[in-house]
Every structure is written in structure tokens, then in C-alpha cells.
Amino acid sequence: MELQIDDSVLVKNYINGEEKALEVLINRHNQRISSFIYSKVLDRDITEDIFQDTFIKVIKTLRKGSYSEEGKFLPWVMRIAHNLVIDHFRKNKRMPMFEGSDDFNIFSVIGDDQLNVEKQIIKDQIDSDLNLLIEELPEDQKEVLMMRIYRDMSFKEISENTGVSINTALGRMRYALINLRKVIEKNNIVLTN
């Protein structure tokens, strides 16, 4: 008959630096604690996560010397697991998890509208190239273009700010765009993301 070392002895050995004692404790109570967690959350992955968090707490408490041995190692671990299960449900209540199925993927409906890193780099490059091209425009055209595109001003506001008529502002904008296109075509610049 195999001699089973008592939990309290294993805990003591672990606190004294014997790592193997922890492995024995985990393996001894693995099924019982995992089954308890699984019976509440009904999900294998979440069970693994909570089991892991439970023993992380156990390890920290034992290593810090905060555990008082009263011969109740398993009930203590079960209490930690129980509290973490409650935390899990509390967290899920605040932020419910939606899992898609094979037929429906939530990311086909909603998406992150932010650019990925590669596209962001390309966009920054295009913006900087475009700035250089705009710098080459005649001053009056550049002024109108900057006000319209970057400051989102209406042509009425532009005309009031520059002291020219709306038609002149429109004309300058038109020539600014024509000139930009000319330079882009002439130099074979590609400004697309």
C-alpha cells in the first residue's frame, strides 16, 4: 500500500523550499478542484483559467507565509476557487461574452475601424508626401487648400478670411487640385493605401 503524505506536511515542505511538494498537492487535488469549477462555469477553458488563478493565489499565500495551517488545505483552496468563480460571473455580468458560431462570426458585422500597423505606416507616409507636394503649390492656392481640407472651412469662410470672393477661392482650390494632380502624374507618385 502506498503511503500518502498528509497535505499539511506537503504544505510545510513546500514552504521550506521543496517544489516537488507543490506538484504532489496540485496533482492530488486537481480533479476535485477542476470538477468543482467546471460544475459551476461549464466551460473547459474557463475552468483551466480559474484553476490556474486559484493555484497562483495559493502559491503566493504560501510563499508569503500568510497561510495558517489548520489541517484544512483542500477546503481553503476550494474557497479560493469558489471566490474566483464568483468573480468570473461578476465580471461576465458587467461585460457579457459573446461567442460566435461556425455560421456566424461577430467580426463580420462589427470591426475595429483603426488601421493596422502596416496601413498606418503607409498612411503616415502618404500624408507626409502629400504635405511636401502641397508645399510646392503657389501660396494663394496652398492657403485655400489648407483652409478647406485641413481646417474644414467653408468657401464662404475662406473668402472672408482671405479677402477674396467665393468664386476666386473656388478657382484657387480648383487650380490647387489640378496642379497637385499634374505633379503626381508627372512624377509617377502613388498615393493610395
Add this chain to the structure above:
Amino acid sequence: MEKIYSDNQNACKLAKACPETVQFLMNYSKSLNIVTYNNIQFENNLN
């Protein structure tokens, strides 16, 4: 006969954390270092 109470069947299944999780915990334990300074305990992960 038709099965009833089928919704909660899974609750009776025995679960067990996989060996990788146990190994992770062992590694975590080995890498954890607690330092006490002025009665304050600091956790270090020496990985």
C-alpha cells in the same frame, strides 16, 4: 426513452486541469521570489 434533464448533463463530468497548466504553475512557483523590505513584501518574477 427520451432523455430528460439533458441541459445539465455536463455538470456531472469530471474535469481535470491539463499537464501544461500544472507545469505552468510549477514554473511560476519556481520563478516567484518574495522579498521583504521594511515589513512590505514585494513579489518578483525572476523569469
